[in-house]
Amino acid sequence: MAQKLFRKGPPLRKYLAGGRVYNWIAVAVLLLIPLMGHADTQREKFVGSHLMCICGCQQVLTECNHIHCPSSVPMREELKEKLAAGMTDDQVYAAFVSKFGTKVLAAPPFKGAFNIVAWLLSMVTLIAGGAALVVYLRRLKSAPPKTAAAPVDVSKFDKEIEDELNNFTPED
Amino acid sequence: MGQVGQFALALAFIVTIYSIASSLLGIRLRNDKLIASGRNAAVCVFGLVTMSIGTLAYLFLKSDFSYAYIAEHSNRDLPTYFKISSIWGGQEGSLLFWGWLLTIYTALVVIQNRKKHTAMMPYVTSVLMGTSLFFTSMHLFVANPFKLNAAAVGTKVMGLFSPADGQGLNPLLQDPMMVIHPPMLYLGFVGLVVPFAFAMAALITRQLGDTWIRTTRRWTMAAWGILGTGILLGGYWAYHTLGWGGYWAWDPVENASLMPWLIGTAFLHSVMVQEKKGMLKVWNIVLVIMAYIMAVFGTFLTRSGVVNSVHAFAKSPIGGYFLAFIVLALSASFYLLIDRLPFLKNEDQMGSVVSRESSFLFNNLILLVACFSVLLGTMLPSLSDWITGNKITVSKPFFDAVDVPIAIFLLFLTGVGPLLAWRKASTNSLKRNFMIPIAVASATGAALLIGGVRHFYAWSALVMAAFVGTSIIREFYKGARARSTGTGENFFEAIVNLTLRNTRRYGGYIAHLGFVLLFIGWSGQAFTADSEFEAGIGDTFQIRNFTLRVDGFKPVSGQNYTGDQVVVGLYKDGAKVANMFPGRRNYKGSGEQQATSEIAIHETLREDVYLVFQGGVDDAGQKGAFHVYINPLVAWVWIGGVVLGLGTIIALLPNRKATPARRKREHGAEAIQEGTTVA
Numbered sequence: 095m096a097q098k099l100f101r102k103g104p105p106l107r108k109y110l111a112g113g114r115v116y117n118w119i120a121v122a123v124l125l126l127i128p129l130m131g132h133a134d135t136q137r138e139k140f141v142g143s144h145l146m147c148i149c150g151c152q153q154v155l156t157e158c159n160h161i162h163c164p165s166s167v168p169m170r171e172e173l174k175e176k177l178a179a180g181m182t183d184d185q186v187y188a189a190f191v192s193k194f195g196t197k198v199l200a201a202p203p204f205k206g207a208f209n210i211v212a213w214l215l216s217m218v219t220l221i222a223g224g225a226a227l228v229v230y231l232r233r234l235k236s237a238p239p240k241t242a243a244a245p246v247d248v249s250k251f252d253k254e255i256e257d258e259l260n261n262f263t264p265e266d
Numbered sequence: 267m268g269q270v271g272q273f274a275l276a277l278a279f280i281v282t283i284y285s286i287a288s289s290l291l292g293i294r295l296r297n298d299k300l301i302a303s304g305r306n307a308a309v310c311v312f313g314l315v316t317m318s319i320g321t322l323a324y325l326f327l328k329s330d331f332s333y334a335y336i337a338e339h340s341n342r343d344l345p346t347y348f349k350i351s352s353i354w355g356g357q358e359g360s361l362l363f364w365g366w367l368l369t370i371y372t373a374l375v376v377i378q379n380r381k382k383h384t385a386m387m388p389y390v391t392s393v394l395m396g397t398s399l400f401f402t403s404m405h406l407f408v409a410n411p412f413k414l415n416a417a418a419v420g421t422k423v424m425g426l427f428s429p430a431d432g433q434g435l436n437p438l439l440q441d442p443m444m445v446i447h448p449p450m451l452y453l454g455f456v457g458l459v460v461p462f463a464f465a466m467a468a469l470i471t472r473q474l475g476d477t478w479i480r481t482t483r484r485w486t487m488a489a490w491g492i493l494g495t496g497i498l499l500g501g502y503w504a505y506h507t508l509g510w511g512g513y514w515a516w517d518p519v520e521n522a523s524l525m526p527w528l529i530g531t532a533f534l535h536s537v538m539v540q541e542k543k544g545m546l547k548v549w550n551i552v553l554v555i556m557a558y559i560m561a562v563f564g565t566f567l568t569r570s571g572v573v574n575s576v577h578a579f580a581k582s583p584i585g586g587y588f589l590a591f592i593v594l595a596l597s598a599s600f601y602l603l604i605d606r607l608p609f610l611k612n613e614d615q616m617g618s619v620v621s622r623e624s625s626f627l628f629n630n631l632i633l634l635v636a637c638f639s640v641l642l643g644t645m646l647p648s649l650s651d652w653i654t655g656n657k658i659t660v661s662k663p664f665f666d667a668v669d670v671p672i673a674i675f676l677l678f679l680t681g682v683g684p685l686l687a688w689r690k691a692s693t694n695s696l697k698r699n700f701m702i703p704i705a706v707a708s709a710t711g712a713a714l715l716i717g718g719v720r721h722f723y724a725w726s727a728l729v730m731a732a733f734v735g736t737s738i739i740r741e742f743y744k745g746a747r748a749r750s751t752g753t754g755e756n757f758f759e760a761i762v763n764l765t766l767r768n769t770r771r772y773g774g775y776i777a778h779l780g781f782v783l784l785f786i787g788w789s790g791q792a793f794t795a796d797s798e799f800e801a802g803i804g805d806t807f808q809i810r811n812f813t814l815r816v817d818g819f820k821p822v823s824g825q826n827y828t829g830d831q832v833v834v835g836l837y838k839d840g841a842k843v844a845n846m847f848p849g850r851r852n853y854k855g856s857g858e859q860q861a862t863s864e865i866a867i868h869e870t871l872r873e874d875v876y877l878v879f880q881g882g883v884d885d886a887g888q889k890g891a892f893h894v895y896i897n898p899l900v901a902w903v904w905i906g907g908v909v910l911g912l913g914t915i916i917a918l919l920p921n922r923k924a925t926p927a928r929r930k931r932e933h934g935a936e937a938i939q940e941g942t943t944v945a
Contacts, residue, residue, distance in 0.1 A: 139796070144663050152517065154661055156796075157510040159863065162881065196656060201664035202646070208654050212646050216639035216668050223631045231619045231627075 141183050142173055144200050145190055154200050268333050268412040271321030275412075278314035278369075279402045281307050285395045289388040301388045305376045308391050311398060312373035319366045322359060322411055326352055331429045335359055335411045341434040343826035343854050351445040352435050357569060357584070358411035360448070364565065365401035367449075367456040372398060375460055383477060389467035397459050400591050408584050434826070437853040437862045443503035447496060451523055454493025455561040458526055460485040461533075462558035462599075465551050469602045472609050474547065482554065483537050484918060490530035491914035497523050498907040509863040509878045511796060511895035513903065516665040521644045522564030525637050529557040532633040535683075539623050542688065544613025548603065549630070551610070555599045560637070562592055567644070621690050625683035632676045639668050674726050677785055680778050681734030684741065702740055707733035724792035727785045735782045738775050745772075766922040773917030780910030783902050790873075790899025798880075802889035810896050812875055813837040817845075819887055827851040829864070832879050832890055836868055844868045848879035848892070873898040 139156055147158035149165035155173070158166035169190075176186045190198045202209040285307035292300030322335075326349040331337040339355045354360040372394040379387050405411070415429065438444075461482040468478035500520065501513035514520060533553040539546045566588035643660050651657040685699040710732035711725065719725050742761055749760040765772035799807045801816045808814075817833040829851035836844045846866035853862065861881075868875040876895040883889050 136795070146659050146661060152661075153510060153515065154663075157512065157515070159508055159510040159878070197659050200659060200661040201667070202650070202658045202660065206654075208650055209658070212642065212650075212660075213664075213668070215642060216635055216672070219638060220632065220635040220672065223635060224628065227624070227627055227631060228619055231624050 137183075138174060138177055141177065141186055142170065144183075144187070145169070145173070146198055146200050148194055148198060267321060267328075267330065268325060268414070271318040271325075272410070272412040274314045274317040274321065275402065275405050275410075278311050278318065279399070279406055281311050281314060282395050282399045282402055285311060286392045286399065289392045289395075293388050304388060304391055305380060308369075308376050308395055309373045311395070311402075312369040315362075315366045315369045315402075318405075319353065319362055322353055322362065323350060326350065329432065331432050332415055333411075334413045334415045337415055337429050337432045339432070339435055341432040341826070341854065344432075344435055344440075345825050347442075347445060348435055348440050351439070351448075354448045354452070355435050355439055358405075358409040358413075360452075361401065361409050361569075361584075362405050362411050363449070364452055364456060365398065365405060367452055368394070368398050368401060368459060371456055371460055375463070379481075383467075383481070385471050386464070386467040386473055386478065389470045390463045393463035393466045394459060397463075400587075404584065404587065408587060434853060437827075437851070438507060440826075440853065441503060441507050443499060443506065447499040447503050449496075450492055450499055451496030454489050454491075454496050455523075455526065455564065457485065457489025457492060458530065458557045458561045460489065461554045465554040466599060466602065469551065469599075469606045472606060474606070474609050476541070479537060479540055479550070483534070483541075486530055486533055486537075486554070486557070487914060487918055490527060490534060491911060491918070493523065493527050493530065494914070495907070495911055497527060498904070502904060505900070506865055506867065507862075509865050509893075511794070511876050511878075511893075511897060512791075513900070516643070516662050518644045519564075519568050521640045522567045525640055526557050526560035526564060528633050528637040528640070529553055529560055532630045532637075533557060535626050535629050535633075539626050543623060545623065546626075547610040547612065548607065551603055553630075555596070555603070559592060559596055562588065562595070566592060620686060620696070622683065622686045622688045625679060625686050629676070629679050629683060632672060632679065636669060636672045636676065639672065640665070643668065670723050673785075674723065674730055677727065677730040677734060677781070680781060681730065681737045684775070684778070685737055699737070703733045703736040706736040721792035724789040727789040731782045731785045731789075734778065738779050738782070741775055742772070763922075765916060766919070769919045769921050770917050773913050773915070773919070775913070776916055777910050777913030780906045780908070780913055783906030783909055785906075787899050787901070787903030787906055790897065790902070793898045794895060796893065796895040798891065798893045800883055800889060800891050802884075807892070807894070809894055811839050812896065813840070814846075814875075814877070814892075814894060816890070819882070819890065822849060822851075824851075827853045830879070830882065830887065831864070832892075834866070834877060834892075836875055846875070846877050848877045850879055850881055869901055871899075871901050874900045 142156035143154050145155040147153055147155050147160075147163065147166040147169065149158065149160060149163050151158050151160055151163070151166075153159070155166055155169055160166065172190075173186065176189060181189070187199060187203075196202075202212060204210060204213055285304045287304075288300050288307060289304030292298070292302075292304055325333055325336050326340050327346065329336070329340060329342050329349075331340075335356060335358050339352045339359070340349055344352070352359070354363040372391070375394065376387070376391055379390070383390070464478045464482045464485070468474050497520075500523070504515070505513035533550060536546050536553065537550055540550050566585060569584050569588065643665050646660045646664075647657050681703060682700075685696075685703075687695055707729050711729040714725055714728055719728070742764070745764045746757055746760040749755060749764050750757050753760065753763075755763060765776075795810055797807075797809050801807055801814075803816055803818060806813050806815045813836075815835040815837065817835050819830060819832050822829050822831045829849055831847050831849035834846040834848065835842055836846055846868060847864075848866040849864040851862050851864060863878050863880070866877045866879075868877075874895075874897040876897055878893040878895075880891040880893060883891050
């Protein structure tokens with residue numbers, strides 16, 4: 095068995111160039127992705143970054159830089175209390191929305207036709223555009239090469255050619 | 267004195283109309299003197315608008331508060347250089363500044379091309395002057411910076427008056443960066459008018475060959491580079507001045523500057539397909555039009571009151587005029603484009619799905635979707651208000667979730683595109699070119715996982731950065747090695763000569779390298795930490811492996827402010843590394859005192875310690891409230907910006923021509939290089 099493991103194989107360069115190694119890398123990456131959670135351990139910071147300060151500064155709650163801000167200071171205190179009371183993220187958001195309205199959310203919730211379209215539109219456009227490009231390129235590739243060009247009626251360009259010649263100067 | 271500026275504006279308005287009429291009539295009547303007169307009139311407009319903005323500068327320096335704009339944006343104690351930057355501190359002055367920059371560009375273009383492109387230039391002048399006419403109209407009739415202060419009762423003006431002092435410039439704008447950042451941004455925005463003018467002239471004259479694209483490419487690259495620098499300087503200002511610990515907040519006005527930059531990026535890539543293969547002609551014109559429209563749209567967004575933004579100017583009727591101008595420009599340019607479609611046929615066919623030209627198409631798709639998603643996010647609050655009656659908020663979490671994956675995909679293509687061959691990349695060439703970058707990226711990914719990186723976006727960005735960085739370094743290595751073998755130059759000399767002999771290609775690679783460094787910097791956002799604390803003299807606070815110790819409080823004062831400064835010792839793993847001096851300032855304004863934070867940042871390549879003094883918490887002034895942030899890798903954002911700028915400058919340089927002796931020496935090197943690099 096050991097002999098089999100350490101048997102001299104093809105050189106590394108040849109093995110890499112063989113292509114199989116990339117399949118293994120792809121599989122390894124795909125397996126690793128689910129293991130990678132969102133590692134934001136500072137829950138207050140995470141939830142606070144999804145809420146807006148309502149003082150009019152247009153900044154998320156955790157980033158409001160107004161000294162002694164009349165809005166963000168009590169809002170952050172309230173956030174701390176709610177988290178300490180064991181509320182879930184969604185419960186905290188719901189509590190803030192009931193108090194300040196939906197404008198307190200830093201991003202629209204993923205519900206309601208308008209919001210869902212807003213969230214997905216860019217990615218759908220990218221995927222649809224990418225698919226359309228691939229189809230376009232494949233069709234071009236499979237199209238038979240052009241043979242002799244069909245006769246073209248050039249008389250409709252006569253006037254334009256004449257104008258061009260009249261406007262022509264050697265510097266052009 | 268203001269009457270001089272006002273009169274110069276009125277004259278500029280008349281001369282602008284004359285310039286357009288003279289240029290167009292000159293073409294119609296085939297009269298060279300009329301065309302030359304239109305050209306001279308365009309230079310004259312530059313002189314007149316310069317006189318006007320010079321007058322405004324003079325009024326600021328003299329603190330003449332009988333003018334409303336001066337009284338609202340300056341005061342007697344404002345330092346001289348901020349009095350100059352106050353010119354663009356508000357709506358009317360910044361518009362005049364926009365218009366003035368446009369006249370500079372126009373004068374440069376007409377003088378530079380006075381003996382070139384004779385058929386196209388009268389139209390170029392007309393389009394540039396047409397845009398100028400819109401801005402001059404705005405200065406004169408809608409947002410006049412020379413309006414006198416009037417005491418009014420209801421709608422009736424009761425008399426003119428001059429307040430004893432002005433209201434002062436917004437303290438946040440009293441930063442050296444604000445003297446540079448807005449002019450750079452405006453220079454970038456306005457610069458995009460030039461390629462648009464050439465594109466329109468090419469369409470009108472049907473001269474859609476190489477000439478317009480060559481001229482346009484350079485102008486677009488210059489404007490794009492300046493705009494990018496302006497955007498980064500804005501981030502640098504925000505980071506060093508605003509005190510929230512970051513440099514990009516997806517604010518609508520930041521987004522407005524990003525959108526034309528993204529379209530400009532798309533154009534700079536797709537134009538290569540037109541130059542190399544004679545394809546994407548229609549698409550390139552569409553991109554030039556869109557970049558121009560987005561530049562004007564950005565100005566509209568800031569000034570219309572449509573979006574809420576910390577940067578936005580006061581709501582004014584100016585938005586309606588901008589919207590009308592945008593609709594007019596869009597309709598006219600697309601009408602022209604559609605009419606000239608028969609002259610924009612492709613000269614070649616697309617290669618395979620895996621080829622250089624198709625990678626440019628995917629690059630364009632991603633950049634346009636990125637632009638679309640930024641536009642969508644920016645407009646969503648207004649759209650939801652109009653459609654559902656409920657105004658939602660769209661801020662960082664939305665943009666980060668939607669745009670970061672798109673950006674990472676773009677970074678991936680940045681690495682892949684240059685390694686693909688034109689027409690069709692063979693499997694062997696793919697393996698040969700991608701083997702090392704993929705191996706390095708995989709090793710980086712594994713090392714990051716072992717090192718504890720679990721943030722998916724940050725991990726992906728760093729892995730992609732390793733992939734793209736390796737592929738770029740490899741291109742330089744291959745080229746320099748081949749050159750070194752052929753010419754006998756040492757390796758570093760070969761790199762320099764290689765770059766100077768093919769500035770577009772290697773300047774492009776350097777710009778890509780800057781993009782990679784930017785991503786490394788951005789990925790640091792996933793590993794930030796911050797905390798608020800209160801401390802008196804001798805108190806310490808620990809965050810990660812840093813300790814902050816308050817050593818003293820002292821009062822400070824300047825020409826137009828008073829404030830407090832704190833001395834804070836910074837210790838890393840127990841050893842002192844720096845003294846930090848965060849503070850607060852109260853700027854003198856008329857009537858009220860405006861407070862700002864002075865940020866202290868200890869910057870290293872690994873991380874920044876960012877300290878904000880929020881103010882005293884006791885009457886004795888011996889205890890204060892602080893907010894400290896640990897921001898990893900931020901320095902790489904600024905370094906990346908510098909590298910990106912350097913790459914752009916190199917790409918703008920003409921290729922160094924070979925002397926006969928050098929050509930002979932290099933002949934062998936190029937033969938070797940041709941054999942080793944992808945065509």
